[in-house]
Amino acid sequence: MYKFIFNKIKKIIPKISETEIIALKSGGTSIDRYIFEGKMNYKQLFSPIKKNILSKNTENELNSLLKLTGENNVYPNNKINDIMKELGNRGFLSMIIDKKYGGNRMSIELQSQILSKISSYNPSLAVVTMVPNSLGPAELLQHYGTDDQKKYFLPKLSTGEFIPCFGLTGPNNGSDAVGEIDEGVVEKINNKIKIKISLNKRYITLAPISNLIGIAFKLKDPENLLKNNKKGITVALIQNSQPGLLLETYHNPNNAGFPNGTIKGNIIIDPEQVIGGEKNIGEGWKMLMECLAVGRGVSLPATANGSSKFITQTIKYYINSRKQFNMYIGDMESVKEKFIDMYINTWIIHTSVKLTNNILDSGKTPSVITAIMKQQTTERARTILNNGMDIYAGSGICVGENNFFTKFYNASPVGITVEGSNTLTRGLIIFGQGLNKSHPYIFPLFENIQENNLYEFKKNFNNLIKNIINNYLCLINPIPNLINKNKSQHRLEKNTLKFSILSNFVAILGGKIKQKQMISGNMADILSNIYLAYSLIWHHHHFKSNNILKEECIEYLMQDAEYKINLIISNYPIPFFKLLLYPIKTNIKYKNLEDKNKLYTFIINNEELNEILNNDIFYKGTVLEKLINLSKLDKSSKDYKLLYEDIIKVGEYKL
Numbered sequence: 343m344y345k346f347i348f349n350k351i352k353k354i355i356p357k358i359s360e361t362e363i364i365a366l367k368s369g370g371t372s373i374d375r376y377i378f379e380g381k382m383n384y385k386q387l388f389s390p391i392k393k394n395i396l397s398k399n400t401e402n403e404l405n406s407l408l409k410l411t412g413e414n415n416v417y418p419n420n421k422i423n424d425i426m427k428e429l430g431n432r433g434f435l436s437m438i439i440d441k442k443y444g445g446n447r448m449s450i451e452l453q454s455q456i457l458s459k460i461s462s463y464n465p466s467l468a469v470v471t472m473v474p475n476s477l478g479p480a481e482l483l484q485h486y487g488t489d490d491q492k493k494y495f496l497p498k499l500s501t502g503e504f505i506p507c508f509g510l511t512g513p514n515n516g517s518d519a520v521g522e523i524d525e526g527v528v529e530k531i532n533n534k535i536k537i538k539i540s541l542n543k544r545y546i547t548l549a550p551i552s553n554l555i556g557i558a559f560k561l562k563d564p565e566n567l568l569k570n571n572k573k574g575i576t577v578a579l580i581q582n583s584q585p586g587l588l589l590e591t592y593h594n595p596n597n598a599g600f601p602n603g604t605i606k607g608n609i610i611i612d613p614e615q616v617i618g619g620e621k622n623i624g625e626g627w628k629m630l631m632e633c634l635a636v637g638r639g640v641s642l643p644a645t646a647n648g649s650s651k652f653i654t655q656t657i658k659y660y661i662n663s664r665k666q667f668n669m670y671i672g673d674m675e676s677v678k679e680k681f682i683d684m685y686i687n688t689w690i691i692h693t694s695v696k697l698t699n700n701i702l703d704s705g706k707t708p709s710v711i712t713a714i715m716k717q718q719t720t721e722r723a724r725t726i727l728n729n730g731m732d733i734y735a736g737s738g739i740c741v742g743e744n745n746f747f748t749k750f751y752n753a754s755p756v757g758i759t760v761e762g763s764n765t766l767t768r769g770l771i772i773f774g775q776g777l778n779k780s781h782p783y784i785f786p787l788f789e790n791i792q793e794n795n796l797y798e799f800k801k802n803f804n805n806l807i808k809n810i811i812n813n814y815l816c817l818i819n820p821i822p823n824l825i826n827k828n829k830s831q832h833r834l835e836k837n838t839l840k841f842s843i844l845s846n847f848v849a850i851l852g853g854k855i856k857q858k859q860m861i862s863g864n865m866a867d868i869l870s871n872i873y874l875a876y877s878l879i880w881h882h883h884h885f886k887s888n889n890i891l892k893e894e895c896i897e898y899l900m901q902d903a904e905y906k907i908n909l910i911i912s913n914y915p916i917p918f919f920k921l922l923l924y925p926i927k928t929n930i931k932y933k934n935l936e937d938k939n940k941l942y943t944f945i946i947n948n949e950e951l952n953e954i955l956n957n958d959i960f961y962k963g964t965v966l967e968k969l970i971n972l973s974k975l976d977k978s979s980k981d982y983k984l985l986y987e988d989i990i991k992v993g994e995y996k997l
């Protein structure tokens with residue numbers, strides 16, 4: 343029987359390219375493994391955490407930097423070089439560089455707090471801070487550079503003497519980053535081995551002001567000149583003085599106000615310019631994927647965190663000061679509904695960022711979780727932004743001093759598009775990589791088949807079947823797993839079991855999953871919602887944070903997860919297996935709308951939550967500061983009237 347199943351599975355296994363295998367193997371796992379198993383390991387989830395508080399000194403440096411730079415776009419701006427110098431001098435360009443190279447290495451949580459605060463105030467400044475601290479020259483050099491490269495480049499990157507950028511994508515290689523990538527050919531020139539590269543890159547952040555450029559290209563060695571005979575995707579470093587290099591044009595990404603541009607030209611480099619030297623030729627994709635496994639879980643979620651908190655807090659005060667029809671707009675249910683959605687999503691971003699930072703700080707590199715965080719936080723931040731803008735209405739549309747939306751609205755699509763565009767990340771990567779990486783048995787079974795190892799295959803297959811049966815039994819008989827839990831945790835655990843069962847049935851579709859992206863995308867959403875919900879449980883456990891809000895957020899996530907579980911079962915294409923799935927469909931319970939009114943009153947009056955959100959953002963001199971001041975004034979006073987009039991003022995320009 344096993345031989346029959348072995349041969350059947352062999353037929354449905356998709357053909358996986360080498361680049362995909364590398365991407366699949368990059369990074370590790372964390373609690374995503376337990377979600378695929380169907381049962382959370384609370385001992386691991388609740389393992390002790392380290393306190394991570396910004397030092398007074400760093401906080402002062404950060405606050406004074408933000409006051410100095412203000413809210414304006416940093417590019418085009420004739421002060422951009424001074425701004426980069428300030429960032430370097432204060433240690434904000436070297437948060438991932440070791441102290442021994444002059445860096446200011448700090449925990450992921452602290453990096454995230456700093457980036458969130460900058461993003462809450464000046465998103466363009468956040469981008470120029472974020473890039474040197476994420477996937478690029480510094481990160482690659484630290485992991486893979488030769489000693490000489492590290493000693494030369496890292497101290498200068500730490501001070502900001504070198505401003506880095508990293509060029510991977512071009513007109514023909516966007517999402518398929520290494521598909522039609524620039525090529526480099528090995529040649530002998532004046533009896534020395536050289537690499538001749540044609541560069542045509544676009545969208546490269548910081549390129550217009552960069553003097554240390556990381557490039558990725560496909561190396562070919564047609565005359566077999568290299569000793570080790572290596573070829574393939576390679577990453578190298580060039581300086582802006584490199585002969586033949588053209589840094590001549592910039593893009594304008596939606597007036598979001600940061601440097602972004604092209605890298606072109608025909609250049610000749612030495613093999614020593616490859617990061618890590620000649621031995622790393624052909625290792626570029628692996629190097630990039632390994633670093634991306636961590637990187638995408640930090641900076642972009644931090645920016646989503648900062649912008650969401652600023653917007654939600656400002657709208658919270660605004661709806662309690664703006665009146666129409668002689669009542670506060672916050673008392674109108676349609677406004678309330680949008681605001682509650684904003685608040686719930688902001689809190690979900692907050693707790694999931696904290697949990698993910700903690701996982702990354704423990705040394706784990708969970709690639710599926712970081713993909714979830716990148717996609718989910720940037721997407722939820724966009725929802726928050728859109729809802730907030732609807733509420734701020736005319737003031738959010740017209741450019742002017744009190745319109746804080748324009749800067750966030752312009753910057754929001756950047757996070758959605760870069761480091762794996764969200765459409766692709768949701769539809770292809772999260773669940774696909776989850777099956778291969780987080781699932782305890784699928785990749786081992788795949789390897790057993792590749793290696794023709796029937797003996798190991800039997801063991802893994804039996805374990806998989808045991809896991810499925812066990813999960814079905816737990817669902818039917820919720821004792822002892824599901825007792826003594828509060829309502830939302832109980833619901834979450836049930837859905838974890840259902841997701842685990844369902845993922846095995848979806849895996850039967852084999853290679854078709856790559857095309858069936860509506861199924862894969864909805865499975866990604868279920869997995870993501872479950873991960874986010876565990877972050878709420880985790881946060882409540884460690885920080886004793888608000889229980890009412892936690893319960894509401896989990897219910898919100900589970901409602902969506904249950905709808906999508908049902909949706910996938912209804913659309914499952916294999917009739918026999920579909921019958922086995924019907925019992926796990928959920929009879930969705932609908933929310934009592936009156937609860938939203940109660941939640942609104944609770945949020946508006948909760949000082950503790952107010953403090954948490956305000957502490958994570960910078961709002962000196964912004965409309966939020968004005969609104970907070972307004973809330974402290976006597977509503978019948980003249981000062982109140984004057985300040986209110988100032989707040990509702992919209993930009994006016996002479997004809």
Ligand SMILES: Cc1cc2nc3c(=O)[nH]c(=O)nc-3n(C[C@H](O)[C@H](O)[C@H](O)COP(=O)(O)OP(=O)(O)OC[C@H]3O[C@@H](n4cnc5c(N)ncnc54)[C@H](O)[C@@H]3O)c2cc1C
Nearest residue numbers: 508509510511516517545546547595760761763765766770
């Ligand atoms: C402001 C900005 C900054 C950037 N910074 C850098 C940088 O510093 N360095 C760098 O190298 N690059 C950078 N990029 C490039 C960025 O990584 C690419 O824009 C991104 O990979 C998407 O490529 P594309 O824009 O060509 O879209 P396309 O690849 O053409 O994709 C179009 C759409 O199709 C979807 N799609 C594509 N393939 C699939 C698939 N298999 N399944 C499902 N959906 C799919 C995508 O999600 C997208 O929605 C930047 C881009 C921007 C806009």
